[in-house]
Amino acid sequence: MHNSQPPAPSPQPPAASSLLAVENIGISFGGLKAVEGFSVRLPAGGLYGLIGPNGAGKTTVFNLLTGVYPATTGRISLDTQNLNGLKPHEVAAAGIARTFQNIRLFPGLNVLDNVQLAGQLRAREGLASTLLRTRRYAHEESEIRRKAFELLDLFGLQARAEEPADSLSYGYQRYLEIVRALAAEPKVLLLDEPAAGLNSQEKIELAKSIRQIRDRFGVAILLIEHDMGLVMEICEQITVLDHGVIIAHGSPPEIQNDPKVIAAYLGSDVGAV
Amino acid sequence: MTQQGLATAPLESARPPRERGLVGTVVNSAWPVAVGLTVAAMMHVMLPTTIGPFYTRIVIDSGIAIILAVSLNIVNGMTGQFSLGHAAFLALGGYTAGMITFYGSLLLWNSPAKQGGFLGSGEWLFAFACLMGGIVATLAGYVVGLPSLRLRGDYLAIVTLGFGEILRVILQQTRPVIDSVEKLKNAGAAQLWPPPVGGAVGFNGLPKYTNLFWVYAFATFMLVVAFRLKRSSLGRAMISVREDEFAAQAMGVNVARIKVLAFMIAAFFAGLAGGLYAHESGLIMSPRDAGFQRSLDYVLMTVLGGRGSISGVMLAAIILTVMPEALRDFDQYRLIVYALLLIGMMLLRPQGLFGIHEVWDWRPRWRSRAATTRSMPAKGGRPNA
Ligand SMILES: Nc1ncnc2c1ncn2[C@@H]1O[C@H](COP(=O)(O)OP(=O)(O)OP(=O)(O)O)[C@@H](O)[C@H]1O
Ligand SMILES: [Mg+2]
Numbered sequence: 181m182h183n184s185q186p187p188a189p190s191p192q193p194p195a196a197s198s199l200l201a202v203e204n205i206g207i208s209f210g211g212l213k214a215v216e217g218f219s220v221r222l223p224a225g226g227l228y229g230l231i232g233p234n235g236a237g238k239t240t241v242f243n244l245l246t247g248v249y250p251a252t253t254g255r256i257s258l259d260t261q262n263l264n265g266l267k268p269h270e271v272a273a274a275g276i277a278r279t280f281q282n283i284r285l286f287p288g289l290n291v292l293d294n295v296q297l298a299g300q301l302r303a304r305e306g307l308a309s310t311l312l313r314t315r316r317y318a319h320e321e322s323e324i325r326r327k328a329f330e331l332l333d334l335f336g337l338q339a340r341a342e343e344p345a346d347s348l349s350y351g352y353q354r355y356l357e358i359v360r361a362l363a364a365e366p367k368v369l370l371l372d373e374p375a376a377g378l379n380s381q382e383k384i385e386l387a388k389s390i391r392q393i394r395d396r397f398g399v400a401i402l403l404i405e406h407d408m409g410l411v412m413e414i415c416e417q418i419t420v421l422d423h424g425v426i427i428a429h430g431s432p433p434e435i436q437n438d439p440k441v442i443a444a445y446l447g448s449d450v451g452a453v
Numbered sequence: 454m455t456q457q458g459l460a461t462a463p464l465e466s467a468r469p470p471r472e473r474g475l476v477g478t479v480v481n482s483a484w485p486v487a488v489g490l491t492v493a494a495m496m497h498v499m500l501p502t503t504i505g506p507f508y509t510r511i512v513i514d515s516g517i518a519i520i521l522a523v524s525l526n527i528v529n530g531m532t533g534q535f536s537l538g539h540a541a542f543l544a545l546g547g548y549t550a551g552m553i554t555f556y557g558s559l560l561l562w563n564s565p566a567k568q569g570g571f572l573g574s575g576e577w578l579f580a581f582a583c584l585m586g587g588i589v590a591t592l593a594g595y596v597v598g599l600p601s602l603r604l605r606g607d608y609l610a611i612v613t614l615g616f617g618e619i620l621r622v623i624l625q626q627t628r629p630v631i632d633s634v635e636k637l638k639n640a641g642a643a644q645l646w647p648p649p650v651g652g653a654v655g656f657n658g659l660p661k662y663t664n665l666f667w668v669y670a671f672a673t674f675m676l677v678v679a680f681r682l683k684r685s686s687l688g689r690a691m692i693s694v695r696e697d698e699f700a701a702q703a704m705g706v707n708v709a710r711i712k713v714l715a716f717m718i719a720a721f722f723a724g725l726a727g728g729l730y731a732h733e734s735g736l737i738m739s740p741r742d743a744g745f746q747r748s749l750d751y752v753l754m755t756v757l758g759g760r761g762s763i764s765g766v767m768l769a770a771i772i773l774t775v776m777p778e779a780l781r782d783f784d785q786y787r788l789i790v791y792a793l794l795l796i797g798m799m800l801l802r803p804q805g806l807f808g809i810h811e812v813w814d815w816r817p818r819w820r821s822r823a824a825t826t827r828s829m830p831a832k833g834g835r836p837n838a
Pocket of ligand 2: 238239240279
């Protein structure tokens with residue numbers, strides 16, 4: 181069902197027909213302007229990167245996009261829907277799903293239930309039909325279960341379905357977080373440092389997986405990542421943040437040769453760029 | 454279009470859901486209730502004559518404790534909020550139900566005494582009164598649930614505790630019970646407000662309808678709801694709020710709605726149990742029943758049983774009902790024992806006896822240990838083989 185949408189044929193330029201349009205958003209904490217004047221236009225099926233040194237404000241951008249913090253300036257829209265002022269769960273319903281920099285699975289739920297949870301986003305049946313176990317409710321639940329198994333299957337996690345989520349290895353927990361986000365059937369997937377803590381072999385696999393997820397699910401992806409090799413390899417466009425402001429935006433080769441970017445990374449991991 | 458990589462298992466391999474006819478659905482939906490009601494009726498008919506009044510009373514108390522503990526566990530265990538005011542809902546339900554049976558009986562039958570036998574007219578009035586008690590408690594549950602949207606942990610505990618204590622003080626200020634129709638008809642506003650439910654001495658003279666059948670009928674109702682909730686989308690949403698509110702929101706869980714819903718469901722059943730409690734012979738519903746001490750009893754049951762383990766909490770409810778009866782002579786030490794039990798549990802087994810598992814899920818530990826040590830396999834149906 182997911183693969184009914186054709187994959188994006190090729191990297192698209194940031195056209196007017198962007199799926200996620202973010203204009204000039206920002207927020208400050210106390211006196212600190214954590215993010216200021218951030219804009220990005222993510223087309224359907226796009227795979228974009230968001231990089232920057234530690235504390236640059238990347239995660240804060242995700243928190244703004246998902247309604248965790250209200251954007252004090254600017255505008256966020258998905259398709260034609262204005263997301264400004266929506267609560268996190270409403271943003272999720274609108275079609276943005278995310279993963280977390282520090283894995284945040286539900287350890288008290290098993291692997292399957294972590295994924296099945298997303299089903300409640302589109303669940304129509306309420307408390308009464310849940311308690312009465314109506315036919316429609318039973319059907320809806322079995323659909324949720326079927327879809328969850330399908331996804332787990334795809335990522336080779338179905339054999340672990342009944343295990344507690346925190347019993348998985350670190351690498352699999354990272355995958356499970358992605359699976360959980362995909363189960364919400366998002367239009368846009370925000371990945372916050374999915375390669376953190378993975379070894380180089382696992383990173384290579386992750387890079388492939390991310391591309392395939394984009395192709396198979398037709399989902400647009402915005403990726404935060406510190407591993408420059410990974411970002412340069414898979415992202416079509418990259419936005420670079422430093423001290424909360426965008427210092428560069430462009431294709432991987434453009435970014436690699438941008439003097440401002442090199443300067444921003446000097447002293448940190450410039451070698452990787 | 455799918456290159457090598459993601460496992461290419463056929464996507465439609467999952468079995469389609471089994472279709473049931475209408476009759477099948479109704480049977481599937483109603484059988485646990487039918488079984489529960491049958492068991493309750495059998496207990497009612499057989500137990501009192503075989504085990505005598507003393508043990509019958511303990512079985513009744515256990516049933517009421519099960520309803521209270523399992524319902525509290527929806528808030529404290531499943532949803533991960535910390536309510537210390539569950540007894541307030543019990544009292545609210547008990548007083549509401551008591552007013553309905555007492556003054557209803559006065560108006561209908563000119564006397565507050567019991568009417569009719571098993572499943573007679575009086576018992577139906579009583580069942581209706583319990584439901585109304587549940588509904589009033591639900592409304593209060595909504596109000597008390599609201600602070601849970603802003604407050605966490607200790608702060609919420611203090612608010613809920615305060616709610617119970619305030620209710621206790623209010624109940625002490627109520628008017629004396631009016632025990633005849635004549636007095637009721639001649640009563641002025643001064644006698645009727647605050648409601649005539651007995652003030653500090655408690656609500657005396659209620660018809661004692663509570664019996665094994667109604668207790669276990671309502672307990673069945675509670676357990677069916679609890680189990681169905683746990684295995685549903687709503688239940689998963691509740692548990693996700695407990696596990697990680699932030700991640701739950703990001704997954705589209707309306708945390709505010711889920712928390713308030715949990716409070717309301719729990720309050721409903723506490724109110725229902727309050728109706729049973731108020732009409733149990735040998736007991737007098739009194740303002741004290743709204744207070745902190747009684748709430749603590751139920752908190753202890755949920756802590757002992759395990760957050761989210763329905764059967765574990767049932768077991769704990771039974772143990773903590775039977776134990777004080779067995780240790781009657783040491784009643785003055787009860788609170789000390791409880792406190793020690795609570796501290797011991799927190800230190801040794803903070804997840805409760807059964808944690809999130811049901812009693813029948815229990816498996817030797819080494820099996821799950823073995824699963825954790827496996828790491829990402831190098832080949833097989835994993836991402837990017
Ligand atoms: N809730 C908050 N309150 C106060 N300051 C915050 C808050 N969230 C983020 N900040 C600050 O905003 C800045 C940007 O933080 P952010 O987490 O977005 O950085 P990042 O680019 O994701 O860094 P990293 O690569 O280390 O994850 C930091 O200085 C951080 O301390
Ligand atoms: Mg970050």
